[in-house]
Amino acid sequence: MHIHKFEQFWIKLSFVLIAFFVATVVYGFVAMDLKVIGDHATIDPQNLADTKFGNPGVREVTRNGQTEYEVYVQTIQFAFNPGTAQPIEVPVDTRVTFYITSPDVLHGFDVAGTNLNTMAIPGQVAKFTTIFPEVREYGIVCNEYCGPAHHVMEGKIKVVPKSEFDKSNLVE
Amino acid sequence: MTFIHKYPKAAKVAKANFIVAFIALAIGGFFGFVQALHRTNVFRGFFNSGEYYTLLTGHGVLLALIFTTFFIAGLFVWGVTRSLDREPENLAYTWSWFWLMTIGTIMATVAILGGLVPDSSIRAAVLYTFYPPLQAHPLFYIGLALVVVGSWMAGADWFWSYRKWRGENPNERIPILSFMTLFTMLMWYVCTIGLALEVVGLLIPWSLGLVTEIEPLLPRTLFWFFGHAVVYFWLLPAYYVWYAILPKLSGGRLFSDSMTRIVFIIFLLLSTPVGYHHQYADPGISVGFKFYAMASTLLLLLPSLITLFTVVASMEHGARQRGGKGYLKWIGKLPWDRPAFVGCALAGIMFAAGGFSGMINASMNINLLIHNTIWVPGHFHLTVGTAVALTFMAITYWLLPQLTGRKLKHKTLALIQPYAWFLGMTLMSNAMHRAGLAGVPRRTAEPEYMGFEFEPIFGTMTEMKWQIAIGGTILTISLILFLWVVVASWLAGEKSDKPVDDHIPEPLSGVEHTPAILDNMKLWFTLALVLVILAYAFPLWEMVADGIFSPGALPRPS
Numbered sequence: 199m200h201i202h203k204f205e206q207f208w209i210k211l212s213f214v215l216i217a218f219f220v221a222t223v224v225y226g227f228v229a230m231d232l233k234v235i236g237d238h239a240t241i242d243p244q245n246l247a248d249t250k251f252g253n254p255g256v257r258e259v260t261r262n263g264q265t266e267y268e269v270y271v272q273t274i275q276f277a278f279n280p281g282t283a284q285p286i287e288v289p290v291d292t293r294v295t296f297y298i299t300s301p302d303v304l305h306g307f308d309v310a311g312t313n314l315n316t317m318a319i320p321g322q323v324a325k326f327t328t329i330f331p332e333v334r335e336y337g338i339v340c341n342e343y344c345g346p347a348h349h350v351m352e353g354k355i356k357v358v359p360k361s362e363f364d365k366s367n368l369v370e
Numbered sequence: 371m372t373f374i375h376k377y378p379k380a381a382k383v384a385k386a387n388f389i390v391a392f393i394a395l396a397i398g399g400f401f402g403f404v405q406a407l408h409r410t411n412v413f414r415g416f417f418n419s420g421e422y423y424t425l426l427t428g429h430g431v432l433l434a435l436i437f438t439t440f441f442i443a444g445l446f447v448w449g450v451t452r453s454l455d456r457e458p459e460n461l462a463y464t465w466s467w468f469w470l471m472t473i474g475t476i477m478a479t480v481a482i483l484g485g486l487v488p489d490s491s492i493r494a495a496v497l498y499t500f501y502p503p504l505q506a507h508p509l510f511y512i513g514l515a516l517v518v519v520g521s522w523m524a525g526a527d528w529f530w531s532y533r534k535w536r537g538e539n540p541n542e543r544i545p546i547l548s549f550m551t552l553f554t555m556l557m558w559y560v561c562t563i564g565l566a567l568e569v570v571g572l573l574i575p576w577s578l579g580l581v582t583e584i585e586p587l588l589p590r591t592l593f594w595f596f597g598h599a600v601v602y603f604w605l606l607p608a609y610y611v612w613y614a615i616l617p618k619l620s621g622g623r624l625f626s627d628s629m630t631r632i633v634f635i636i637f638l639l640l641s642t643p644v645g646y647h648h649q650y651a652d653p654g655i656s657v658g659f660k661f662y663a664m665a666s667t668l669l670l671l672l673p674s675l676i677t678l679f680t681v682v683a684s685m686e687h688g689a690r691q692r693g694g695k696g697y698l699k700w701i702g703k704l705p706w707d708r709p710a711f712v713g714c715a716l717a718g719i720m721f722a723a724g725g726f727s728g729m730i731n732a733s734m735n736i737n738l739l740i741h742n743t744i745w746v747p748g749h750f751h752l753t754v755g756t757a758v759a760l761t762f763m764a765i766t767y768w769l770l771p772q773l774t775g776r777k778l779k780h781k782t783l784a785l786i787q788p789y790a791w792f793l794g795m796t797l798m799s800n801a802m803h804r805a806g807l808a809g810v811p812r813r814t815a816e817p818e819y820m821g822f823e824f825e826p827i828f829g830t831m832t833e834m835k836w837q838i839a840i841g842g843t844i845l846t847i848s849l850i851l852f853l854w855v856v857v858a859s860w861l862a863g864e865k866s867d868k869p870v871d872d873h874i875p876e877p878l879s880g881v882e883h884t885p886a887i888l889d890n891m892k893l894w895f896t897l898a899l900v901l902v903i904l905a906y907a908f909p910l911w912e913m914v915a916d917g918i919f920s921p922g923a924l925p926r927p928s
Contacts, residue, residue, distance in 0.1 A: 199628045199883055199884065199885050200626075200628070200879050200883040201626070201628075201629070202625075202626070202683075202879075204679075204683075205626070205629065205676075205679055205680075205683075208675070208676070208679045209672070209675075209676065212671065212672050212675040212676070213672070215671065215675070216668045216669060216671055216672065219668050219671075219729060219732075219733060220664070220665060220668055222733060222736075223664065223733045223734050223735055223736070226735045226736065227734075227735060232735035232736075232738075233657070233735065234650050234651070234657060234660060234734050234735055234737075234738060235650075235651055235652065235653050236653075236655070236656050236657040236660075237653070237654055237655060237656040237657075238653055238654075240654065240916070240921050241921065242921050242922075243921060243922075243923045244922070244923070244924065275926070298653075301923075302503065302923070302924075302926055303501075303503050303504050303586075303923075303926050304501050304503075304504075304586060304590075306651075306742050306811070308741075308742065308743070308809060308811065309809075310808070310809030310810075310822065310824060311808055311809040311824065311825055312739075312809075313735070313738040313739045314738075315651055315738045315739070315741045315742070316651050316652075316653065317649075317651050317652045317653065317742075318653075319586050319587050319590070319652060319653060319654060320503060320586050320921075320923035321585055321586060321587060321654075321920075321921035321922070321923060322587055322652075322653040322654035323653060324653035325653070335821075335822065336822070337809075337819055337821055337822030337823075337824075339809060339811050339819065340811070341741075341742035341743065341811035341812065341813075341814075342501075342742055342813070343423065343426075343497055343504075343813040343814075344504075345504065345926065345928070346419075346420035346423060346495070347420070348423070348813070348814060348815075349419060349814045349815045349816040349817070350816075352819045352820065352821055352822075353821075354821045354822065
């Protein structure tokens with residue numbers, strides 16, 4: 199087979215480019231802790247009441263001697279619970295783990311302008327951990343079509359200073 | 371003598387396919403116009419925001435699934451007939467797949483448009499990805515299934531012609547137009563396995579009420595088994611045009627026959643086992659499978675980069691034949707006043723831009739920044755919406771005279787059309803990409819929220835909104851120009867024995883340099899199946915091990 203020498207050079211360059219892209223992603227994974235959602239747990243979407251999702255909200259936990267928070271969120275047509283009726287309030291500079299599932303249809307849970315972005319799929323629990331670095335409010339957008347009022351589905355995360363974090367809203 | 375005079379029967383089949391394709395293009399394009407104005411809140415008087423999702427479903431299904439499939443069928447009928455020098459083997463069979471696809475299209479369209487009738491029970495506002503538990507009327511799923519079955523029969527028709535031809539020409543190499551057709555269809559057979567399992571195995575029985583519960587992740591995964599390869603099913607026919615016809619339109623010849631074949635083989639092998647890259651943000655799929663899909667996806671850059679080289683080299687050869695000189699000055703010698711060339715070339719440039727945003731999409735953890743934002747439709751309006759659609763429109767200016775025996779009318783309008791498309795898409799797509807970076811979601815009627823404002827990284831929200839609205843309007847004007855030129859030429863073009871120069875010259879590095887193993891379809895098809903099994907067998911088994919319909923969710927009206 200005849201491959202022109204320019205073309206051979208171009209093909210080698212292409213492989214270098216591909217290797218560079220794979221390396222970028224791996225570097226993000228390893229050095230910057232940029233993980234994607236994985237396989238956490240399945241759940242019966244018709245019986246969320248018996249699980250922690252039955253009492254959704256922010257929980258305080260102690261892990262490795264550190265105080266951390268767990269947030270259980272149900273995405274429903276057309277609201278985040280919690281998030282829509284009242285904002286999800288978490289302290290700054292603290293590990294927060296989100297657990298998200300849906301009892302009805304597919305939804306998205308996207309903290310606008312950040313890479314906190316997951317699908318909420320009935321039957322699956324999405325789990326991801328983050329640390330909010332600054333005191334501010336974030337919008338949450340449902341970014342998967344979920345029905346005729348999909349466009350009204352929004353919520354809010356309120357990141358507050360540790361000293362102002364109100365623990366009376368925590369759930370057991 | 372042109373195509374219609376040599377092969378009148380095949381010409382009729384190709385034209386019938388083009389008619390359905392262009393009707394779908396007209397309706398789907400009009401919906402796109404309404405969406406561009408509705409989303410940006412420039413004008414919301416056509417339909418209400420609930421109906422927006424019915425229009426969005428129509429836009430996606432009619433353009434991405436129906437326009438493409440029918441146009442591709444017409445294009446392949448032309449190419450197979452011409453390159454094997456034979457009419458379809460059995461016309462009753464050929465027309466049966468055409469009518470099956472058409473009936474399926476009508477069923478799906480009726481189900482979608484039913485959503486615009488108040489209180490109608492026939493609805494399908496489930497978008498073109500139709501993720502359950504949102505449920506459409508059974509007509510929708512059955513219609514789509516018929517379209518796919520029809521496309522399988524069409525592929526079988528071309529393999530039938532090939533086998534007959536092979537019987538008479540045992541020692542010939544597969545002609546390049548047929549090679550590209552057959553490999554595209556082999557890929558189509560591999561990837562539609564997922565869609566058939568999803569629609570026939572799960573969604574049709576579920577929409578008919580034979581089962582009530584469904585596990586949402588399983589059909590979603592089967593959809594994406596099909597859903598990425600389908601973009602190559604749209605793209606490879608555009609490549610087919612760029613490889614086989616564009617060099618000629620540039621005044622030159624294809625650079626390399628063997629590289630063309632290698633590119634199509636790589637697409638056959640890698641198109642399907644990459645589907646998980648649409649599910650990076652999904653719970654329930656382990657990171658390892660996602661990583662495997664990512665590596666395969668980035669490897670798919672290779673055939674596209676080779677294509678870039680081969681196509682540009684072929685164009686440069688053409689420009690030098692026309693007197694072009696210098697490192698870059700030859701570009702000016704290309705026929706920038708010929709609509710078919712201009713459309714294909716501008717489509718190629720847009721595809722390069724779409725390729726760059728595609729690399730971001732493919733890069734797993736970077737993808738989370740833009741997953742399901744309007745960046746994504748910004749990306750695929752460059753790829754399928756321009757690289758594919760504009761190539762199809764442009765090559766129509768060259769094919770239609772061959773199929774009708776009539777010269778093209780309104781050549782000036784035909785020339786303005788691809789430039790207008792390019793301009794409109796530049797405005798619309800750059801704004802969509804940037805809005806996506808700010809977090810603006812895709813697939814929403816009203817991207818305005820009460821509790822917060824989006825913070826754009828480049829530009830302002832107002833400027834992006836107007837670029838999308840104005841870009842969408844220019845695209846609509848371009849589409850009207852295209853349809854006008856087609857209808858006018860078809861009905862009233864000047865009849866001619868040779869309405870267009872349809873000669874395709876031999877490649878620079880011809881088939882005599884091409885290793886025979888590249889034509890071994892059984893080998894490559896088997897290898898493709900093995901790669902798919904490696905990618906999908908284990909994760910699918912994990913999903914169905916606890917019961918195919920479990921954990922089960924109840925259906926919800928769309």
